[in-house]
Amino acid sequence: AQEPVRVLVTGAAGQIGYALVPMIARGVLLGPNQPVILHMLDIPPAAESLNGVKMELVDAAFPLLKGVVATTDVVEACTGVNIAIMVGGFPRKEGMERKDVMSKNVSIYKAQASALEKHAAANCKVLVVANPANTNALILKEFAPSIPERNISCLTRLDHNRALGQISERLNVQVSEVKNVIIWGNHSSTQYPDVNHATVKLSSGEEKSVRELVADDAWLNGEFISTVQQRGAAIIKARKLSSALSAASAACDHIRDWVLGTPEGTWVSMGVYSDGSYNVPAGLIYSFPVTCRDGEWSIVQGLSIDEFSRKKLDLTAEELTEEKALAYSCLS
Numbered sequence: 289a290q291e292p293v294r295v296l297v298t299g300a301a302g303q304i305g306y307a308l309v310p311m312i313a314r315g316v317l318l319g320p321n322q323p324v325i326l327h328m329l330d331i332p333p334a335a336e337s338l339n340g341v342k343m344e345l346v347d348a349a350f351p352l353l354k355g356v357v358a359t360t361d362v363v364e365a366c367t368g369v370n371i372a373i374m375v376g377g378f379p380r381k382e383g384m385e386r387k388d389v390m391s392k393n394v395s396i397y398k399a400q401a402s403a404l405e406k407h408a409a410a411n412c413k414v415l416v417v418a419n420p421a422n423t424n425a426l427i428l429k430e431f432a433p434s435i436p437e438r439n440i441s442c443l444t445r446l447d448h449n450r451a452l453g454q455i456s457e458r459l460n461v462q463v464s465e466v467k468n469v470i471i472w473g474n475h476s477s478t479q480y481p482d483v484n485h486a487t488v489k490l491s492s493g494e495e496k497s498v499r500e501l502v503a504d505d506a507w508l509n510g511e512f513i514s515t516v517q518q519r520g521a522a523i524i525k526a527r528k529l530s531s532a533l534s535a536a537s538a539a540c541d542h543i544r545d546w547v548l549g550t551p552e553g554t555w556v557s558m559g560v561y562s563d564g565s566y567n568v569p570a571g572l573i574y575s576f577p578v579t580c581r582d583g584e585w586s587i588v589q590g591l592s593i594d595e596f597s598r599k600k601l602d603l604t605a606e607e608l609t610e611e612k613a614l615a616y617s618c619l620s
């Protein structure tokens with residue numbers, strides 16, 4: 289039998305956590321043959337609720353779930369974990385300044401970085417979901433210098449999947465036939481959902497470009513982009529709560545593809561440490577198109593970037609540069 293993989297979920301008593309832990313225990317994260325041990329962390333005010341989630345996991349009798357650690361102790365939570373999904377974070381409350389939210393999250397991610405660095409398994413892969421996701425991931429990287437930068441990422445897969453969903457609805461094709469959209473940049477409203485390289489597989493087996501099939505540049509350069517950018521807000525308006533099931537599902541997609549690989553000819557979007565590809569400033573956590581193989585991602589190279597796209601790539605990079613400066617000002 290395979291050794292269980294230890295998966296940490298922080299903020300596990302929250303709404304995304306509640307949607308995410310059963311997916312992990314069912315094998316959505318690492319496949320139907322991989323046993324898992326869940327490590328769930330939350331803060332003391334959520335301890336009772338966290339224990340309730342643990343009781344439900346026991347009651348669900350998941351065959352792949354070999355153990356559950358539910359704790360408010362960050363060291364216990366991080367010890368021996370192979371995968372860390374960081375969902376816990378300080379939410380932006382009404383009347384709070386951006387700097388106040390940043391400052392709270394910077395201190396949370398700094399502390400959790402140290403715990404992961406000291407106690408996680410070697411080669412632990414980290415995914416940051418909590419907002420501001422890119423900058424939280426950057427802080428985590430800075431304060432866990434022994435974790436290789438290739439092991440630290442943030443979630444933009446939900447935005448990627450939202451873009452696939454919009455194209456699939458517009459063209460009335462199965463979402464599984466649409467591929468190679470790209471989310472560039474920040475997981476925020478400045479992100480750039482790019483369809484210039486996206487394709488659809490037709491029932492004839494032929495692959496056609498999304499731009500050609502949609503044949504409406506005004507929609508693709510306007511409403512499509514803003515719908516993807518504003519989808520989170522639209523869900524809050526409809527549900528009176530933020531997106532949780534889709535965020536949890538995207539987190540599983542992100543880790544699964546990272547660990548098990550992307551299909552041949554397909555890329556996905558991940559927030560990763562920029563090496564300067566596509567003239568994105570090095571040293572930001574920025575969402576790029578990536579392919580994954582043998583547990584490692586690599587940025588897809590050589591895609592053409594038109595003038596419209598260039599401006600959008602630069603705009604979201606500028607926002608991330610400002611966020612980085614703000615985060616550092618909170619540290620000093």
Ligand code: NDP
Nearest residue numbers: 299301302303304334376377378379417418419530531535
């Ligand atoms: P959610 O589970 O709904 O969200 C958790 C985090 O994910 C938030 O930062 C949220 O950002 C972010 N997020 C990223 N992408 C998305 C997306 N597409 N849709 C929705 N959210 C997204 O929040 P809850 O408040 O239900 O749960 C948070 C948990 O974290 C609680 O259990 C709480 O106790 C814990 N927590 C832990 C702290 C710590 O570790 N020190 C501090 C504070 C809370 P956004 O806020 O922008 O929606």
